[in-house]
Amino acid sequence: MRIKNQDFLKRENQSLVLEMILNHGPISRAEISKRTRMSPTSASRIVATLLEEDLIREINILSEGIGRKATHFVPNEHSVLSIGVELNQNDLRIGFMNFVGKLIVLEHLKFASTDPHEIVGFITQRIQALIQKENINADKIVGVCVGLPGLVQHETGEVKISAQFSWKQVPLKKMLEEQLGFSVSVDNEMKLLALAEYNIDPQPEQETTIAMIGFGSGVGSALISNGQIYRGEGNFSGEIGHTIVDPFGIYCPCGNFGCLQTYIAEKFLLQEASKTVPIHTMEELYANYQLGEKWAVKILDKAIIYAAITINNVVCMYNPDTVVLTGTLIDKYPKIKEQIIQKCKDQIWAPVTESFRIRTTKTGVHGVVIGAAMGIQHDFIKNIHFNKETK
Amino acid sequence: MRIKNQDFLKRENQSLVLEMILNHGPISRAEISKRTRMSPTSASRIVATLLEEDLIREINILSEGIGRKATHFVPNEHSVLSIGVELNQNDLRIGFMNFVGKLIVLEHLKFASTDPHEIVGFITQRIQALIQKENINADKIVGVCVGLPGLVQHETGEVKISAQFSWKQVPLKKMLEEQLGFSVSVDNEMKLLALAEYNIDPQPEQETTIAMIGFGSGVGSALISNGQIYRGEGNFSGEIGHTIVDPFGIYCPCGNFGCLQTYIAEKFLLQEASKTVPIHTMEELYANYQLGEKWAVKILDKAIIYAAITINNVVCMYNPDTVVLTGTLIDKYPKIKEQIIQKCKDQIWAPVTESFRIRTTKTGVHGVVIGAAMGIQHDFIKNIHFNKETK
Numbered sequence: 001m002r003i004k005n006q007d008f009l010k011r012e013n014q015s016l017v018l019e020m021i022l023n024h025g026p027i028s029r030a031e032i033s034k035r036t037r038m039s040p041t042s043a044s045r046i047v048a049t050l051l052e053e054d055l056i057r058e059i060n061i062l063s064e065g066i067g068r069k070a071t072h073f074v075p076n077e078h079s080v081l082s083i084g085v086e087l088n089q090n091d092l093r094i095g096f097m098n099f100v101g102k103l104i105v106l107e108h109l110k111f112a113s114t115d116p117h118e119i120v121g122f123i124t125q126r127i128q129a130l131i132q133k134e135n136i137n138a139d140k141i142v143g144v145c146v147g148l149p150g151l152v153q154h155e156t157g158e159v160k161i162s163a164q165f166s167w168k169q170v171p172l173k174k175m176l177e178e179q180l181g182f183s184v185s186v187d188n189e190m191k192l193l194a195l196a197e198y199n200i201d202p203q204p205e206q207e208t209t210i211a212m213i214g215f216g217s218g219v220g221s222a223l224i225s226n227g228q229i230y231r232g233e234g235n236f237s238g239e240i241g242h243t244i245v246d247p248f249g250i251y252c253p254c255g256n257f258g259c260l261q262t263y264i265a266e267k268f269l270l271q272e273a274s275k276t277v278p279i280h281t282m283e284e285l286y287a288n289y290q291l292g293e294k295w296a297v298k299i300l301d302k303a304i305i306y307a308a309i310t311i312n313n314v315v316c317m318y319n320p321d322t323v324v325l326t327g328t329l330i331d332k333y334p335k336i337k338e339q340i341i342q343k344c345k346d347q348i349w350a351p352v353t354e355s356f357r358i359r360t361t362k363t364g365v366h367g368v369v370i371g372a373a374m375g376i377q378h379d380f381i382k383n384i385h386f387n388k389e390t391k
Numbered sequence: 392m393r394i395k396n397q398d399f400l401k402r403e404n405q406s407l408v409l410e411m412i413l414n415h416g417p418i419s420r421a422e423i424s425k426r427t428r429m430s431p432t433s434a435s436r437i438v439a440t441l442l443e444e445d446l447i448r449e450i451n452i453l454s455e456g457i458g459r460k461a462t463h464f465v466p467n468e469h470s471v472l473s474i475g476v477e478l479n480q481n482d483l484r485i486g487f488m489n490f491v492g493k494l495i496v497l498e499h500l501k502f503a504s505t506d507p508h509e510i511v512g513f514i515t516q517r518i519q520a521l522i523q524k525e526n527i528n529a530d531k532i533v534g535v536c537v538g539l540p541g542l543v544q545h546e547t548g549e550v551k552i553s554a555q556f557s558w559k560q561v562p563l564k565k566m567l568e569e570q571l572g573f574s575v576s577v578d579n580e581m582k583l584l585a586l587a588e589y590n591i592d593p594q595p596e597q598e599t600t601i602a603m604i605g606f607g608s609g610v611g612s613a614l615i616s617n618g619q620i621y622r623g624e625g626n627f628s629g630e631i632g633h634t635i636v637d638p639f640g641i642y643c644p645c646g647n648f649g650c651l652q653t654y655i656a657e658k659f660l661l662q663e664a665s666k667t668v669p670i671h672t673m674e675e676l677y678a679n680y681q682l683g684e685k686w687a688v689k690i691l692d693k694a695i696i697y698a699a700i701t702i703n704n705v706v707c708m709y710n711p712d713t714v715v716l717t718g719t720l721i722d723k724y725p726k727i728k729e730q731i732i733q734k735c736k737d738q739i740w741a742p743v744t745e746s747f748r749i750r751t752t753k754t755g756v757h758g759v760v761i762g763a764a765m766g767i768q769h770d771f772i773k774n775i776h777f778n779k780e781t782k
Contacts, residue, residue, distance in 0.1 A: 151743075160742060161742045208624070230621075232710025233599070233600045233710050233711060233712040233747065234710060234746055235710070236746065237708060239710075240707060240708060243703065243707045244700045246636065306638075312633075312647075313634035313635065316633050316634045317628060317631060317708045318623055319622070319625060319626070319628040320624060347635060350645060351551060351552045351627070352630075
C-alpha cells in the first residue's frame, strides 16, 4: 500500500511539471497549470524551483494575434546527461544522451573479451576518454546504464548468468561504480530495447503493451506494460528461449532438451548445417539458402516456423498490442524476416490474430544504448525532489 | 500521465483510510494517522465521513495498563455485499461476500446448459431466490462478478470466445445487467482465482508475483503482479494452452497443430486413450493408471512431462515468486500432482530453479467465487468518493 501524503504529492508534482516541460515544451505557466490541473500558484512555484536548479530555461514566444511576447519553458538540454552502454561479445556501443533525449556522443567499437575485469577497465577507459575528448562536464552525468544479454539482477546490478560471456554471478554494477565514480545500473538488453521502442514512438498512446522478441545468437523477449518494463520477481521474465517445446528435442547447453532457442538461435542452426557442409557463419548459411541449396532451405524453413511459433507463444502469454521484432535474423536477412511475418499469420491462435500488430525496431542499432540512457533519465526525473522551493 | 491534484488525493486518502481499517482494524484514530502519514485532522475527517456512510463502526477497547477505554474502528461487515459467480459447463457456484471478506451465502448447483439466455435466466433466478431466502438487503449489494473459462473482454464484459460453452461474442455483462439490475462484471476464471490466491495469503508480502496454472478441461494461466491482475491489451494474457510446442503435433480445435493443451487437457487424454480402450472419463483413465495399465501409464506419464514443461514455460515468461497449481488434474488426482511437481524439478531452467516456490490453492473450490466477489469490493473501495466530508 503506497501512502500518499503531502510530501509525496509535492515530489510527484515536481516530477510531473518537469515531465510536462520535457514532453510538451515550449509551454507556458498557464498551460502547465491547466494540463497538470495544479493551481497556478503551485505550478509557478515548481517552475521557479526547476529554473533555479537549471533543469529548464525560459524562452519568449510572440503570441499570435496580439503580438505580445509570452514566457514559455523548455528543458535545458545541457543540464542532464546520461550514458547508455551496450555490451556484446563482439562490440561495445557507448552513447551520451542529453536532457532532450538526443545522443550527443556515440561510439561503436569492435571488442572481443569475456573477462569482466578487462571489460570493466575498457568501458571505464572509453567513457573517460569520451568525456575528455568531447569536453563533457562530468558533473552533469546522472548515471550510466549497461545493457547486455543475460539474466541480470537489476536491483543489485549483478549478472547472474550470461551465456554469451560465460559469466556467472558477476557483480558488474559494483565493479563499474568503483572504477567510474558514477552511479551505475545494469539490465538485460532486450528490456532496455523494449523501453526505447516504447518511448521512441511518436504516438505512444497507440502502443501501450509492447512485446519485444529478439532472434539472434539467442532468443529472448521483453514486455512493456503501462510504460514500465515488466521484470518479474528477479528481472528474469521473458526468457522464451528456454521455454521447452520438445522434451526429447535437441540438447541445449542449459541442461534441458528441446528449448525453443535450439530451433532458431544461430549457434544451433550452424551446428545443424555443419553436419552437412563445413560452414561457419550465418552469412554462408543464408547465401546457400538464397541459392536454394536444399539443406540450407530445410534448416532455415524450420527456423522460420519456430520463429513464427515464438511470436504466437509470446502473444498468448503477454497479449500485447504491438510485437516488435529484432535480432540479426530479422535485421540482416530481409527475406527471412518477411517469411517469419508471413508464416506467423498461419500460426497465431485465431482469436488473437487481430489483437496486435508486428513491426521491426525504430531505434535501430542504437536501441539498447537509447533505452539504457533513457532508463537512467526516467529514474532521475522520478526521483527529483527539492525541499526548498523558491516562492 | 496520471495527474495528481487535491481532489484525486482526497479520493485516494478516503480509500486509504478505509483500506487501513479493513486490513488493520480494530485501529484507533491515532494509529490510522500514523500509518497513513496523514495529519490527525485529515484522518479524523475521513473517519467521520466513513462512519456517517455506515462503512465502519466504533468499538471501545480497554487500553492496556491505564485501564482507559479508547475508541477503535472496524469495518461494518454488513454495510457492503458483493456477489461472486463461477460458471462452468457443469456447475454454478454463487457466493455473497460481506465487507470483511466472509462468504455469508454459498450455493453450488449442478447445471448443464450452454445457452446464454438460459444461463443468464438461471443465474438471475438463483441470485434473486438467495436474496429472498437469506433475507438480504439488496441495497447493500455493490456488484456481481461472473468468472468463466474463456477469453473475456473485461471492459465490455463480452465473452469473446469460450470453447467450453461454444460461445462467440456473447455480451454477458449486458445481458445479466438487464435481468439483474445490479452492476455486473465478467472475467476469466483463472484471473479471478489468482486474485483470490494473492489476497488470501496470510503473509501477502512474501508473494508478490503469482503465476496461476490450471490443468483441467483446458490449460490456462494467469499472472498477478504488484497485487494486480496482469491483463494485457484485451484481457487475453496467460493463454498458455494455445502456445504451440509442435507445429506437426496433434490437431487442436483452434485450428493449429501441437498446442500445449493437446498434450495435457482431459479431452485430448481421453481421445488418445479411447484409441486403445473404450473409456469416457478421467476417473477411468486414472483408475487404469493406478492399476499400472501400460496404455494409461504412457498417456498420463506424457501428460505429466508436458505439465512440468508448462510450469517451466510460465516461469521463464513471468518470473513469478510463487506458482499456484489448480485444476482437476491437480485437485482430484494427488498422485499425478506429486509427479508433476517432482518432474518439474528436472524441467525447470536451471538458473531460475530457486526463484519460485510451488503450491496448490488455499481458497479451494470456492476460489473463483472468492476472487470474483473480492474484485468487486476492490473496485468499490478504490472508487469511493464522498464530496461532502463531515467536519
